[in-house]
Amino acid sequence: MRILILGGDGYLGWPTAMHLSARGHEVAVADNYLRRRLSREQDVEALFPVPNLAQRAKLWQARAGHEIKHYVGDLCEWDFVAQMFSEFRPEAIVHYAEQPSAPYSMLDRRAATLTLHNNLGVTANCIFAVREFCPDAHIVKLGTMGEYGTPNIDIEEGWLEIEHKGRKDKFLFPRQAGSLYHTTKIQDTDLLWFYVRVWGLRVTDLMQGPVYGLWTEENQGDEQLFPFFNYDEIFGTVVNRFIVQAVAGYPLTVYGKGGQTRGYLNIMDTLNCIRLSIENPPKAHELRVFNQFTETFSVNELAERVHDCGKRNGLEVKIESKPNPRKELEEHYYNPAHTGLLELGLEPHFMTEDVLDQLLATVLRYRENINRDAIFRGIKWN
Amino acid sequence: MRILILGGDGYLGWPTAMHLSARGHEVAVADNYLRRRLSREQDVEALFPVPNLAQRAKLWQARAGHEIKHYVGDLCEWDFVAQMFSEFRPEAIVHYAEQPSAPYSMLDRRAATLTLHNNLGVTANCIFAVREFCPDAHIVKLGTMGEYGTPNIDIEEGWLEIEHKGRKDKFLFPRQAGSLYHTTKIQDTDLLWFYVRVWGLRVTDLMQGPVYGLWTEENQGDEQLFPFFNYDEIFGTVVNRFIVQAVAGYPLTVYGKGGQTRGYLNIMDTLNCIRLSIENPPKAHELRVFNQFTETFSVNELAERVHDCGKRNGLEVKIESKPNPRKELEEHYYNPAHTGLLELGLEPHFMTEDVLDQLLATVLRYRENINRDAIFRGIKWN
Numbered sequence: 093m094r095i096l097i098l099g100g101d102g103y104l105g106w107p108t109a110m111h112l113s114a115r116g117h118e119v120a121v122a123d124n125y126l127r128r129r130l131s132r133e134q135d136v137e138a139l140f141p142v143p144n145l146a147q148r149a150k151l152w153q154a155r156a157g158h159e160i161k162h163y164v165g166d167l168c169e170w171d172f173v174a175q176m177f178s179e180f181r182p183e184a185i186v187h188y189a190e191q192p193s194a195p196y197s198m199l200d201r202r203a204a205t206l207t208l209h210n211n212l213g214v215t216a217n218c219i220f221a222v223r224e225f226c227p228d229a230h231i232v233k234l235g236t237m238g239e240y241g242t243p244n245i246d247i248e249e250g251w252l253e254i255e256h257k258g259r260k261d262k263f264l265f266p267r268q269a270g271s272l273y274h275t276t277k278i279q280d281t282d283l284l285w286f287y288v289r290v291w292g293l294r295v296t297d298l299m300q301g302p303v304y305g306l307w308t309e310e311n312q313g314d315e316q317l318f319p320f321f322n323y324d325e326i327f328g329t330v331v332n333r334f335i336v337q338a339v340a341g342y343p344l345t346v347y348g349k350g351g352q353t354r355g356y357l358n359i360m361d362t363l364n365c366i367r368l369s370i371e372n373p374p375k376a377h378e379l380r381v382f383n384q385f386t387e388t389f390s391v392n393e394l395a396e397r398v399h400d401c402g403k404r405n406g407l408e409v410k411i412e413s414k415p416n417p418r419k420e421l422e423e424h425y426y427n428p429a430h431t432g433l434l435e436l437g438l439e440p441h442f443m444t445e446d447v448l449d450q451l452l453a454t455v456l457r458y459r460e461n462i463n464r465d466a467i468f469r470g471i472k473w474n
Numbered sequence: 475m476r477i478l479i480l481g482g483d484g485y486l487g488w489p490t491a492m493h494l495s496a497r498g499h500e501v502a503v504a505d506n507y508l509r510r511r512l513s514r515e516q517d518v519e520a521l522f523p524v525p526n527l528a529q530r531a532k533l534w535q536a537r538a539g540h541e542i543k544h545y546v547g548d549l550c551e552w553d554f555v556a557q558m559f560s561e562f563r564p565e566a567i568v569h570y571a572e573q574p575s576a577p578y579s580m581l582d583r584r585a586a587t588l589t590l591h592n593n594l595g596v597t598a599n600c601i602f603a604v605r606e607f608c609p610d611a612h613i614v615k616l617g618t619m620g621e622y623g624t625p626n627i628d629i630e631e632g633w634l635e636i637e638h639k640g641r642k643d644k645f646l647f648p649r650q651a652g653s654l655y656h657t658t659k660i661q662d663t664d665l666l667w668f669y670v671r672v673w674g675l676r677v678t679d680l681m682q683g684p685v686y687g688l689w690t691e692e693n694q695g696d697e698q699l700f701p702f703f704n705y706d707e708i709f710g711t712v713v714n715r716f717i718v719q720a721v722a723g724y725p726l727t728v729y730g731k732g733g734q735t736r737g738y739l740n741i742m743d744t745l746n747c748i749r750l751s752i753e754n755p756p757k758a759h760e761l762r763v764f765n766q767f768t769e770t771f772s773v774n775e776l777a778e779r780v781h782d783c784g785k786r787n788g789l790e791v792k793i794e795s796k797p798n799p800r801k802e803l804e805e806h807y808y809n810p811a812h813t814g815l816l817e818l819g820l821e822p823h824f825m826t827e828d829v830l831d832q833l834l835a836t837v838l839r840y841r842e843n844i845n846r847d848a849i850f851r852g853i854k855w856n
Contacts, residue, residue, distance in 0.1 A: 170583070201552070201602045208598055209591070212661075216590055220583045244643040245636065254627065254636060254648070259807070261626040266636070266645035268667065275668040279594075279661040285650065286657045290801050290855050419672050425641070473672050 095370060096180055097121045098167055098218060099188030101128070101145055103319045103329075104234075104303065104362055108186060110310035110317065111363040112370070113158045120161035120180050121145060123189070126210070127320070127327065130196065136324035136466040139336065139458050143316060151316055168213035170220075177225040184230045184370045185222065189214045190280075194238070194271035194418075195326045195471040204272050211276040212283070219287050227291070230373040232366060233284060235299045237355050237385060237428065238274035239267040242421050247428035250297065250381020265381075270420050271473070288379045295378070296369045301355035301385030303362050304331030305447070306454055319359070323455075324466035330391070331356065333467065334398040335448070338409045339455045340462045344399065348416035350392035351423035355385025355430065358441040368436040382432040386440035401448040405456075419473040477752060478562055479503045480549055480600060481570030483510070483527055485701045485711075486616075486685065486744055490568060492692035492699065493745040494752070495540045502543035502562050503527060505571070508592065509702070509709065512578065518706035518848040521718065521840050525698060533698055550595035552602075559607040566612045566752045567604065571596045572662075576620070576653035576800075577708045577853040586654050593658040594665070601669050610676070612755040614748060615666060617681045619737050619767060619810065620656035621649040624803050629810035632679065632763020647763075652802050653855070670761040677760070678751045683737035683767030685744050686713030687829070688836055701741070705837075706848035712773065713738065715849065716780040717830070720791045721837045722844045726781065730798035732774035733805040737767025737812065740823040750818040764814040768822035783830040787838075801855040 095112050099105045100121020113119045123145060131137045143151065145162040152160055161180065165172035167189050190211040191197065197207040215233070222229050240247050243266065252265045264285060267278045284295050311317035322328040323336035334344050357365075365384050374380040389397075395411045402409035416422065434440075441447065477494050481487045482503020495501045505527060513519045525533065527544040534542055543562065547554035549571050572593040573579065579589040597615070604611050622629045625648065634647045646667060649660045666677050693699035704710040705718035716726050739747075747766050756762040771779075777793045784791035798804065816822075823829065 170587075201606070204602070205552075205598060208594060208665075212590060212594060216587060220586070224583070243645070245638040245641045252636070252638065254634070256627040256634065259627045261648075263625070263648035263650070266643075266648070267664075268645070268671075272668065275664050278664050282649075282657050282660050282664070283590075286654065289650075 093183045093370065094118045094181060095184045095186065096182035097186045097188065098214065099123055099190065100162070101125060102188055102192070103322070104359065105188045106148060107308050107310065107319050107359060108363055108366050109160050110152055111308065112367060113152065113160050114156055114310050115367065120163060122163040122165065122167060122176060124164065124166045126191065131322065131327055134326055136322065136326050139321040139323055139455065139461055142318060142320055148317065155314060167217055168210060170217055173217045173221050177221040181226055182229055183226070184232060185218060186366055187215065187218055187231060187233045190276070191273065193326050194273045197271055197273035198473050199471055207273055208276055212279055215280045215283055219283065219293065222293060223291055228376070230370065231293060231295045232369050233280065233295060233297050235281060235297045236274055236277050237299050237301045237383060238269050239278050239281065239299060240265065240428070241268040241270055242424040242426060244425050247383070249383050249429050249432050250299065270418065285379050288377060292377045294374045294376050295380070296374055297379060297381045298365060298369065298384045299381060300362065301357055302329040302331070303357055303359050304329060305359035305451060307450065308360050308363060325469045325471065331394060334394060335451050335455050336462060337467060338398050338402040338407055339452065339459050340464055342464060342467055343410035343412035344395045345468050346391050346395050346411060346413050347418060348413070349422035350395065350413065351390050352420060353388055353390045353424070353426040355383065355388045355428055356443065357384065357386045358443070358447065360441045361386055361438065364438055365433050368433060368438060372436050383428050383430040384433060385430055387442060388426060397443065397448060401445065401452055404445065405449060405452055417470045417472045475565045475752065476500045476563060477566045477568065478564035479568045479570065480596065481505055481572065482544070483507060484570055484574070485704070486741065487570045488530060489690045489692065489701050489741060490745055490748050491542050492534055493690065494749060495534065495542050496538055496692050497749060502545060504545040504547065504549060504558060506546065506548045508573065513704065513709055516708055518704065518708050521703040521705055521837065521843055524700060524702055530699065537696060549599055550592060552599055555599045555603050559603040563608055564611055565608070566614060567600060568748055569597065569600055569613060569615045572658070573655065575708050576655045579653055579655035580855050581853055589655055590658055594661055597662045597665055601665065601675065604675060605673055610758070612752065613666070613675060613677045614751050615662065615677060615679050617663060617679045618656055618659050619681050619683045619765060620651050621660050621663065621681060622647060622810070623650045623652055624806040624808060626807050629765070631765050631811050631814050632681065652800065667761050670759060674759045676756050676758050677762070678756055679761060679763045680747060680751065680766045681763060682744065683739055684711040684713065685739055685741050686711055687741035688833060690742050690745060707851045707853065713776060716776060717833050717837050718844060719849060720780050720784040720789055720834065721841050722846055724846060724849055725792040725794035726777045727850050728773050728777055728793060728795050729800060730795070731804035732777065732795065733772050734802060735770055735772045735806070735808040737765065737770045737810055738825065739766065739768045740825070740829065742823045743768055743820065746820055747815050750815060750820060754818050765810050765812040766815060767812055769824060770808060779825065779830060783827065783834055786827065787831060787834055799852045799854045
């Protein structure tokens with residue numbers, strides 16, 4: 093299948109490109125290196141440098157014998173999008189191309205404005221391009237579990253039947269997010285759901301939890317094909333960051349009570365979720381939603397696991413509670429469904445001791461690169 | 475109170491400015507004349523020319539002895555917004571500044587993009603300006619009943635308590651709109667609700683139905699102070715358009731079965747709803763939602779009323795069913811609550827024979843101006 097990956101330079105974008113390419117799909121990636129630019133501007137660059145898309149494509153060609161096309165440009169610019177879609181004519185689009193950091197979106201007005209315009213602008217152009225160049229193509233959109241927030245009821249997969257005063261209807265599950273970044277993903281959902289109804293688009297919205305890890309089947313033995321590995325407060329996801337903190341002897345930063353519970357998944361599972369979604373597309377006129385995670389943990393539980401991992405590997409790891417700079421519940425009910433992807437055949441890679449030990453061992457090799465000032469900035473929500 | 479009206483040149487913006495000014499408030503208006511530009515570009519200009527804001531402010535000063543300040547510029551530009559907020563320091567902001575037409579938003583990709591960027595850009599800048607210059611100010615945002623769509627359950631005022639698997643929580647009432655324009659208003663709500671929670675803004679979201687009418691207390695006897703009166707498919711609301719069609723001998727265009735039911739209100743009621751909301755502000759950290767209409771009618775009922783109005787006034791009015799260019803239910807359940815504004819003291823001006831007759835009489839004086847080609851364009855949703 094011809095698959096176009098928007099945001100193909102990112103933490104998940106490039107690994108997804110290799111994974112789909114390895115399985116025989118014809119893959120192209122598009123990116124404007126926004127994440128690299130923002131990381132540099134905020135002095136929170138990744139743990140090790142990664143080659144650019146042209147270089148990565150060459151490395152992959154040499155390793156796997158498959159071509160990955162790359163388009164470098166801003167997906168908010170219609171001309172760029174139109175030229176690419178008319179040339180590549182994708183049958184499926186994976187849409188990762190968003191400013192992906194909650195703290196960045198709360199940094200200041202300019203960062204908020206960039207997040208809002210980039211995320212909605214790319215989603216809108218993606219919809220318009222599908223409509224114009226490949227109306228039957230399947231859009232696989234990365235949403236986030238954070239769209240749901242932490243409601244006091246069970247979280248279903250995207251939809252909820254509501255009975256009210258003796259009448260019934262089915263609606264999108266209520267969404268109320270904890271950051272502007274997460275809110276733009278809700279707004280993306282509004283847009284996609286509208287055009288699914290009106291134009292009959294076929295869309296899968298993957299409500300993903302925080303991802304961790306570095307190794308995938310496709311980069312075994314070749315660290316030049318690693319994804320970005322951010323470990324900072326802004327762009328680093330929590331497990332990756334905690335592992336780096338453990339290596340750096342920097343106490344694990346737990347915000348407030350640490351009872352914040354979320355659903356997590358291994359990067360290898362992300363790739364399989366995307367592939368399973370593409371290989372089993374929804375019908376036209378359907379917005380299919382999956383909750384994409386494999387296990388739930390509280391921040392305290394994660395800190396304990398990383399603490400124990402450090403101990404197994406001869407590191408003394410401290411855990412430190414910080415006043416919470418965010419606005420979120422620190423103790424709450426959390427019971428989200430996540431059966432859809434399992435039914436499609438997902439076989440989870442859980443957060444075992446081996447998985448954490450392997451990640452720690454890899455980070456240890458790059459310990460000289462760690463910028464301690466990147467780890468905690470205390471970006472305040474209020 | 476110092477009140478800033480964003481979109482102060484529009485159908486409702488200017489009448490609101492005069493109404494609040496007449497009640498002793500200090501009023502400023504801001505607009506970039508976008509609506510005028512788009513009406514001209516689409517050749518669907520209003521029934522009669524209206525003076526620009528500088529001229530209207532002079533006319534009002536001469537009539538009422540009150541100053542209305544005007545700021546001309548694009549509210550998507552932060553510099554303009556910041557300069558205005560820092561100078562005027564509003565205590566309340568009325569936010570009408572959106573591309574307000576559903577058919578326009580469905581016209582083509584460029585119109586859709588303009589709608590999305592304008593509507594969300596202005597709302598975001600309004601929020602950021604309040605945060606920076608007047609954090610205690612009250613934002614009165616014009617939403618639309620169209621955000622709810624036509625669900626199969628009773629529509630409450632903004633909020634819904636949901637019981638699911640034995641647990642309960644309160645959420646925004648589910649929203650799923652029938653056009654991109656209406657969808658941008660849902661996205662506005664997402665944004666406002668997020669910043670209400672995080673920054674403690676005080677916001678009233680007025681879910682307004684289609685407005686009709688021309689006369690208000692403030693323009694009696696001075697037609698130079700009339701609002702824009704669009705009667706075309708793009709910018710004209712249905713009752714105003716039907717009255718013009720009756721005058722022009724143009725059969726009333728009913729889309730499909732005509733069972734589409736909505737809540738309507740007289741322009742005088744809009745002004746009172748805005749004033750009552752401002753004079754009774756919500757608390758900080760509160761997103762208050764009112765459903766702003768006074769009566770519900772199906773399109774068939776409206777057509778009948780305008781038909782009868784024509785007959786009373788010696789006009790033969792035909793009603794013609796057209797294939798529906800939109801994607802909407804033509805027969806549906808519709809039972810929206812609307813008690814909040816009545817409790818604040820709203821005394822509705824219903825759609826009586828006198829009200830329709832007065833509107834028809836006014837339009838008759840401008841009958842030579844009617845551009846029959848503006849009335850129906852058949853802009854398709856799909």
